[in-house]
Amino acid sequence: MEYSPSCMKESLPAPVIPKKTVYRLSIYQRCLQRLIENDVNTVSSESLAGVAGVKPTQLRKDLAHFGHFGTRGLGYNVNTLVEMIRDALGRNRLQPVVLVGAGNLGSALLRYSGFQKEGFEILAAFDIAARRGDPKVDGVPVIPQEEMMGFVNKNDVRMAILAVPVSAAQDVVDQLIDAGVQAILNFSPTVVDVPDHVMVKNVDLAVELENLSYFVRN
């Protein structure tokens, strides 16, 4: 049981990390980075959980999926934890990403510094209305849609951010998948169909707002 997950014993099906755990790892990561900035070396599950907005038990259980990282009586070493999470989430955080659809929302996302700051690089943006020689936006070239598949293929791009109109969404998604994309962050307000091996995360701003409105007392 020690440091090696049980799956090592005889290549069992998989460690099976709950999706929600994986999601929270990203949140922990963000909080840890804040701690590093403040020169904090050690953190207890209680205080980290407090900052991340979860219960201490949940934090410990989440981390336990990946091994033993804490010191009883003391807590977790911040740097160790950050490395562990980085590994867990895939060291390929330098993964190239493309953005499709440089309209209002799309171009705002291009200028949004948050992605870069967290270690993602948007290689290029594609738009149906783009022309060769269009100016870069915040250092990112905006390229005609036709060149998307070739580009994705050539650069081994596995992740895409989608911000195209609903009417184009499914088509673009199909193309992206054809070209090798495996994960899509979808800002187009529609549900798209994808094969099992492709992961889509929908971020539908209007749906989020509508959902929130349910919790407003009348």
Next chain:
Amino acid sequence: MEYSPSCMKESLPAPVIPKKTVYRLSIYQRCLQRLIENDVNTVSSESLAGVAGVKPTQLRKDLAHFGHFGTRGLGYNVNTLVEMIRDALGRNRLQPVVLVGAGNLGSALLRYSGFQKEGFEILAAFDIAARRGDPKVDGVPVIPQEEMMGFVNKNDVRMAILAVPVSAAQDVVDQLIDAGVQAILNFSPTVVDVPDHVMVKNVDLAVELENLSYFVRN
């Protein structure tokens, strides 16, 4: 049990709708609107679930929380369903909303037509750098931050969209809550502290992307 929820009988604790159900209602709503545009009158749980990306059973169970709306052997009347969901989510879909932080992301959200299209109206945007007399963005006035609390108070605003830098997020949230806001859609990449009666939905773009990267095969 019929059309009136059991809570009417003698004001029981509450109908207790699962959060995830409420969330999915918004998605169903969107899919239904697409159906209306295509002049579809009737839809089965199977086909609606297909479009919404869920299992038919789940759809039926979700709807069942609110009463009987379908016709066995036939399916659901699209218009009836739309009305039912609108009611369930709170008829106050004309709820006023304010946006705080008119930077890159904030101003893109202002121009984003999706909110309006779904029936939300952004009354005003506030920014620390705004000056009286600044031009409107897409019809929405951009107002100095100092006037936020007064405005929210006066206009009975219950919902806010937050797109300010991390360093300002908690302060602004505290002010918003003081002024009466009950639900916050938070695009600032940080977890904010709120009392129990306030609902926050975090949309952290970098976290979403990082999370997705876990599912990319190496």
Next chain:
DNA sequence: GAAAATCCGTTAATTATTTCACAAGCCCTC
């Protein structure tokens, strides 16, 4: 260096959510 205080890792219990399976209801045809 012993005792007290802290805090992790883990099992078990609880709670929430999803799925199954099927009875009951309704449409539609003949």
Next chain:
DNA sequence: GAGGGCTTGTGAAATAATTAACGGATTTTC
């Protein structure tokens, strides 16, 4: 208007996720 074919609504079963409880390790204090 009777019967076959669909499709809903729903209890019960299965699954997943969260929380609680606690043993044991480690630090800190005196």
